[in-house]
Amino acid sequence: MSRLIVISNRVAVPKKGASANQGGLAVALQSALREHGGLWFGWSGETCETFDGTIHRAEGDGVNTATIDLEEQDIDEYYNGFANRTLWPLFHYRIDLTEFERDFEGGYQRVNDRFADTVMPLVEEPDLVWVHDYHLIPLGQKLRRRGMRNRIGFFLHTPWPPTRLLTALPSHRKLVDSLFAYDVVGFHTEDWLDSFQHYVTSMMGGTVDGDIVSAGGRTIRAIVAPIGIDTAEFEAAARSDEANFARDRMYMSATGRSLMVGVDRLDYSKGLRERFLGYDRFLASHPDRRGLTSFLQIAPPSREKVDTYQEIRADLDALSGRINGEYADIDWTPIRYVNRGYPREELAGIYRAAHIALVTPLRDGMNLVAKEYVAAQDPNDPGVLVLSVFAGAAAQMREAVLVNPYSAEEMADAIVTALAMPREERIRRWQALIDGVRREDVFWWCRLFLDTLEDASE
Template sequence: MARLVIVSNRVPPPRTTGAASAGGLAVALQSFVEPGTLWFGWSGRVVEKPSGKPRIVDGQGVTYATIDLNGQDYDRFYVGFANSSLWPLLHFRLGLMRYRREDFEGYLAVNGDFADALLPMLRPDDMVWVHDYHLIPLAAALRARGFAGRIGFFLHIPFVPASVLEALPPAYDLLCALCAFDVVGFQTRTHLADFLDCARRFTGFTVEGDEVVTNGRHVRAIADPIGIDAAGFARVAGRAAGTAYIKRMRESLSGRALAISAERLDYSKGLPNRFEGFARLLARYPQQQRHISMLQIAARSREDVAEYQALRRELDRLAGDINGRFSQFDWVPLRYMTQTVARTKLAGLFRIARIGIVTPLRDGMNLVAKEFVAAQDPADPGVLILSQFAGAAEELTDALLVNPYDPDAIADAMNTALEMPLGERQQRHAALRRAVFEVTAARYCNVFVDALKPA
């Protein structure tokens, strides 16, 4: 049986793969990764002189192999091209995209370093599953070094139409690099269709159905929405609801409804628009004042990127303005936290929330929306407000879908959620719950690996 090799920009430490602090990818793959699997990637460490030789740790039969980066590689590969060019571009934020040729060269060089370190560890019949935008050139680098086995790629963030992609100078190079994989996966059919259209327009390769034909090779493109362990998360939420932490939250609410949002502090998440939407709820629907408290958890990230520093300052200002305008001596409407909250605690917070607000300006999927649904008590469920531009909106059609660029739409949806009768809340939640429990993390993994297996 072929061995599965997972490659990602960051590798979860073995002790946290299933823990509350693990990232979305680690959580999604944790039930699929089994003894014999190799997981390879960057250690997260920046050192003066990386050895280039992987550091190997065994975790219950799974081999975790990591390499370090030097300062220049980190600046050009990670801060530069990956997060200052690709991330804003693929989230439709051309005004924030910064491109420098030396950053792209550094991006290619680090992918070459990954290939150099990984190749000696590979067996001819391995199936290599590469994750996300940091590592688009990796298949081409491995092919150039002689690896002929199956290599698949999954993009966790959105893909863009040709009219957006053409703004990136090396668009042709990246599309050719994607076509070095055997299978390329996307979160939605829309992202898949945009990729096929771009491959046709930019490369001249033939597109036949959902395949790109290049130099006699067939590159299969699939839509494979990622999910969660819904049953497991529901159990965690049910247990967490009885903890002292959640008891403290209930007491602090004093009977008020809780609206909750939780994500990384990132400009793609629509946080300023959401804050403004909440402010408009309080201004336009004054009867809701003192009856709702909003908790925004926005864990700090990429603090060495200027756009993220500016976003944090803007949110600090908006939070202060909202609380200054609407607070009363015994009620603060907006609670804003930038600390990381463990997933077990988040599950309990989701469980008791009347409203979940997930309004990114653009998102590949957004697992927080699915976690909120899974955490709810079916007998008295909360209401999900979801951006129409999140990949999850293709599945979670019974949420209150909003355009996140319209703060008034967010305000109207919050008021609707607060006024929604129990019967409608139960009906909507039942449909959402069916969708979340059907498209699980295990299904996502099985669909992709089945596509990657040799015919």
């Protein structure tokens, strides 16, 4: 088998007890690289005064990495700018938060050029190259212009926006055109693929024939490949000593109450404000249930230099304080809101202790927390997954309690449904969910994408 060269914005050398801040993509890529071998290339997260292409190599837990530092201006324009103030909100349907600045796009293109220049010498002729996510959409085109003939695939971990939204981006045609430098482009769901195909046919005069998409004399394969988790590893983590200790801490803190948990990066796409308001509606509508539930929201901060994220944190601080002030009693706090991450083993124990998981993003490419929660459950007494219909995971996890996160009433009703659900129904739903999470795990996802890439025409 050819080596696998993974290229993504950030690279995390895996270590035992890695923080929950690491994110689902990092964990998934580490699992894929352990199975296939190769190299993970990207930004180190560090800055340099002047970019010189110096590569930092490391190895950890069976994964080889190569990273570069970026200049402050690169980070401001490429990462904080075009990636996270332009593409991220636009791809998550938040055009009201999208910022259009030419300097941002200039930095985005410059950093993609730097990635291309630096990674080219590391790639050998038979290697498969797998580029990840919205930070690096133009990278395949830049590698082709430098003479790379390897098979190159691209996977988008966010939603792909509808055509009418995408056309708000001044350089939308240039962005989509660059995707045709890849051999295979992957999306999590049929919805995201349909939106991409619609743009190609309506804006580029292209054609679609099954998974073959053509435009401007070029042809690629565009596929649906929903990412999974390393299910066996996470199930084992849920049985670890660290998980058992975390579970017991949760039980002791709950003092007999029903536990609910949410675990999300602090981001407006995750619907945390709407989740808090849904819980608020539940408490207001069911006074007899006050004091009988305990809701833990774990939300480690991210992108703290972007003003929007500072505003989110301030808003949630105020909202959780208002809810606690209105409903708390001397021996009960409705919401415990924690701005920090936890190691995976501890998270697994927290999930296992929770009677309900609230996974209610306003828009999400997939959402691996939903799958981790299912994998962590006790088969004899599983909890209930409340899942947003706007998460990519909803397409695979139909046995969850599906909810519209924009509706506080639906959120409140879903909590009531989950709390009242009989054990037999919980087991039936969980069994169907865990079967899917085990079957379509990260290794299945990796094989599906890479088999397609290996089969692609040169």
